[in-house]
Amino acid sequence: MSDTNLLLKRLQAFEFLRGLDPDVLLQLAESSTWKVFAPDAVVFWEGDVESSLFYLQYGSLKIVKSSQDGRAQVLRFISAGEVFNEVGVLAKKPNPATAIALEESGIWLIPRQTLEAVILAHPQMALQIIENMADKIINLVTLAADLSLKTVEARFSKLLLDQPEGDVIERRRWMNQTELSAHLGTVPDVLSRVIRELTKAGLIEMDKHQIRILDRDELIKRAMLQDK
CATH class of the missing domain: 2.60.120.10 (Jelly Rolls)
Known part of the structure; x- marks a missing residue:
C-alpha cells in the first residue's frame, strides 16, 4: 500500500x-x-x-x-x-x-x-x-450557520442529502450515532429521536449497514434547503 x-x-x-x-x-x-x-x-x-x-x-x-x-x-x-x-x-x-x-x-x-x-x-x-482551502472555509462557514440556525432534524437531513452515494448510503464501521452527533453539534439521544421521527414518516430507512433515502423531496424540505 x-x-x-x-x-x-x-x-x-x-x-x-x-x-x-x-x-x-x-x-x-x-x-x-x-x-x-x-x-x-x-x-x-x-x-x-x-x-x-x-x-x-x-x-x-x-x-x-x-x-x-x-x-x-x-x-x-x-x-x-x-x-x-x-x-x-x-x-x-x-x-x-x-x-x-x-x-x-x-x-x-x-x-x-x-x-x-x-x-x-x-x-x-x-x-x-x-x-x-477557500472551499473548506466556505464549508466551515456553512457549518457554523447550520449549527446556529437549523434544527438537528434539518442538519441531519442535510448531511444525508450531501452524501455522494446518492439515496443508498453505506455506513462505515465508525459511522455510529456518537460520531454523527458530534458532527451535528448534538447528543446521541437527540439524534436517535430525529432518526425515529424520519423513519416513522417514511423518509428514510436505517440499519447497521446502510441508510436509505426513501423520499428525497420531503427530506429536502426537512433540511430547510432551497434549490437543492
Whole structure:
C-alpha cells in the first residue's frame, strides 16, 4: 500500500498538480513519507505545527475542535483521496483542530520543503491549493450557520442529502450515532429521536449497514434547503 509509484499515480490526478512535469511529480513522491495510523490514533493535535501536506490514501479521519471544558465539535470527516493540512504547509501556523483516525488509515506526508520548491517554480499550483482551502472555509462557514440556525432534524437531513452515494448510503464501521452527533453539534439521544421521527414518516430507512433515502423531496424540505 505504500508503493511510491502508486502515490505518483495519485499525484498525477490532483487538480492543483495538473500540468506539472513528470519529473516534478516524481520528486514530490520520492520525498514523501508513508505512515499508517490505527483506529482512534491522533494524526496531529490542535496546536501542533505540522510541516507536511497530508494525502489520505485509505481510511477515514475526523477533524475535531475541542473547547476548554472538554466539549468537541467534529468540523468535518476526511475520506480516502483527500488532501489536508494546507494551513500547516502554507500559513506555517499551529493547527486549529485535531485530526483523528476513525479506522486504520494510510497517509502520505509530503514535506513542506519540497512542496515550497515546486510552488516557487510553478506559482499556479499555489492558486489551486488556495482555492481548495477557500472551499473548506466556505464549508466551515456553512457549518457554523447550520449549527446556529437549523434544527438537528434539518442538519441531519442535510448531511444525508450531501452524501455522494446518492439515496443508498453505506455506513462505515465508525459511522455510529456518537460520531454523527458530534458532527451535528448534538447528543446521541437527540439524534436517535430525529432518526425515529424520519423513519416513522417514511423518509428514510436505517440499519447497521446502510441508510436509505426513501423520499428525497420531503427530506429536502426537512433540511430547510432551497434549490437543492
